[in-house]
Amino acid sequence: MFLTRPFAALAILAGITVGALPCFADDAPGKVIAIKAAHLLNVRSGAVLNQPVILVQDGHIKAVGEALSIPPNAEVIDLQGMTLLPGLIDAHTHLTFNPQDLGYSSVAISIPRETLSGAKNARVTLEAGFTTVRNVGANGYSDIGLRDAINAGDVPGPHIVASGPALGITGGHCDDTLHAPQYHWESEGVADGIPAVMHKVREVIKYGADVIKICATGGVLSFRDDPQASQYTLEEMKAIVGEAHRLGRKVAAHAHGGDGIKLAVIAGVDSIEHGSYIDDDGIKLLKEHHTYLVPTLYLADWIIVNAEAIKLPKPLLEKAKVVVPMARINIKRAFDAGVQVAFGTDAAVYPHGLNAREFAVYVKLGMTPLQAIQTATVNASQLLGWGDRIGSIEPGKFADLIAVQGDPLNDVTELERVRWVMKEGQVYKR
Numbered sequence: 364m365f366l367t368r369p370f371a372a373l374a375i376l377a378g379i380t381v382g383a384l385p386c387f388a389d390d391a392p393g394k395v396i397a398i399k400a401a402h403l404l405n406v407r408s409g410a411v412l413n414q415p416v417i418l419v420q421d422g423h424i425k426a427v428g429e430a431l432s433i434p435p436n437a438e439v440i441d442l443q444g445m446t447l448l449p450g451l452i453d454a455h456t457h458l459t460f461n462p463q464d465l466g467y468s469s470v471a472i473s474i475p476r477e478t479l480s481g482a483k484n485a486r487v488t489l490e491a492g493f494t495t496v497r498n499v500g501a502n503g504y505s506d507i508g509l510r511d512a513i514n515a516g517d518v519p520g521p522h523i524v525a526s527g528p529a530l531g532i533t534g535g536h537c538d539d540t541l542h543a544p545q546y547h548w549e550s551e552g553v554a555d556g557i558p559a560v561m562h563k564v565r566e567v568i569k570y571g572a573d574v575i576k577i578c579a580t581g582g583v584l585s586f587r588d589d590p591q592a593s594q595y596t597l598e599e600m601k602a603i604v605g606e607a608h609r610l611g612r613k614v615a616a617h618a619h620g621g622d623g624i625k626l627a628v629i630a631g632v633d634s635i636e637h638g639s640y641i642d643d644d645g646i647k648l649l650k651e652h653h654t655y656l657v658p659t660l661y662l663a664d665w666i667i668v669n670a671e672a673i674k675l676p677k678p679l680l681e682k683a684k685v686v687v688p689m690a691r692i693n694i695k696r697a698f699d700a701g702v703q704v705a706f707g708t709d710a711a712v713y714p715h716g717l718n719a720r721e722f723a724v725y726v727k728l729g730m731t732p733l734q735a736i737q738t739a740t741v742n743a744s745q746l747l748g749w750g751d752r753i754g755s756i757e758p759g760k761f762a763d764l765i766a767v768q769g770d771p772l773n774d775v776t777e778l779e780r781v782r783w784v785m786k787e788g789q790v791y792k793r
């Protein structure tokens with residue numbers, strides 16, 4: 364269903380150095396790395412280990428504990444005074460997009476240029492402590508190419524669960540409505556009607572999608588659509604979900620308006636992205652169906668302050684000013700009601716690498732710091748279907764680890780200042 368890692372091992376065997384920074388001088392297969400620190404946060408329980416040792420071998424965690432003996436031939440990394448956590452997971456990014464390209468400037472950007480932006484943004488995101496992202500929407504399969512290049516060790520970046528083009532209705536949020544009719548332009552994810560959406564699901568999977576992204580309602584940063592209006596019908600979404608699940612892919616639904624949220628949940632999607640106008644019935648449905656909510660809240664703070672600097676078109680800014688305050692009120696009610704939440708940012712709408720600013724918003728809306736950290740670790744790993752390989756520091760999982768200087772349970776903004784990053788046993792930030 365998801366990514367495999369045959370290439371990393373080949374790269375290591377061939378002595379190829381991958382990563383933003385040189386990896387270990389001697390990272391031969393079988394070599395043991397012992398990581399020592401002052402503390403380690405168990406993100407499931409909130410318990411803190413003191414003077415922990417993590418043993419890493421072949422990119423995976425072999426053992427973790429307070430008084431582990433270190434094999435004599437191990438390479439020791441001593442993170443004195445720091446606290447270790449599992450690598451963070453962002454369930455809603457667009458690595459190949461940038462904030463300055465939200466309006467007409469986007470039409471002048473080629474797919475190769477977007478892909479290269481994605482390579483830079485992937486590195487920045489990894490260095491910020493996000494060792495896995497779910498990328499939900501990109502042009503020209505640039506996200507699939509980026510994922511494969513990272514897996515091959517060609518460029519540094521997080522693990523990517525990628526969607527390829529997002530599915531949407533003609534003229535909807537996931538269609539490009541910038542062009543006049545004589546250009547006959549439509550985005551590659553556009554599909555209307557049951558046979559067409561079934562074909563589109565099969566097509567994006569054919570070209571490498573790990574997950575299916577759909578637009579269930581209008582959006583904020585798009586022209587001539589209403590965030591509160593639903594777009595796909597219940598029947599179309601049922602066809603998409605049926606086909607995706609049959610082929611082993613989950614479905615992420617962009618949805619702001621209350622009706623679209625409910626239709627998408629009834630259709631069986633795995634996550635609601637944004638959820639700005641979620642109401643009591645929507646909250647009840649999400650809980651009944653065990654559907655994840657992926658709120659993307661910090662972006663509002665950044666975009667309203669920086670609208671002029673990025674030349675955000677006025678109609679889009681006007682929509683943002685209406686939707687944003689409503690979203691915070693409604694999402695807080697969903698948090699209070701105990702909806703399952705996975706961390707997401709929509710990074711691209713604001714600069715990549717600032718993803719961790721989302722944590723403080725969750726805490727402001729009532730989560731404890733531990734609950735906020737869980738959204739980006741255990742919860743997000745479950746949403747991605749990767750609960751057996753990421754999301755906690757446990758034997759058998761990828762050695763995806765980060766370290767911070769202070770106590771993130773006391774001040775969650777410590778996660779905005781990640782000091783050290785390891786992904787699959789290789790250090791990308793020292």
Ligand SMILES: [Zn+2]
Pocket residue numbers: 455456457499500709
């Ligand atoms: Zn998005």
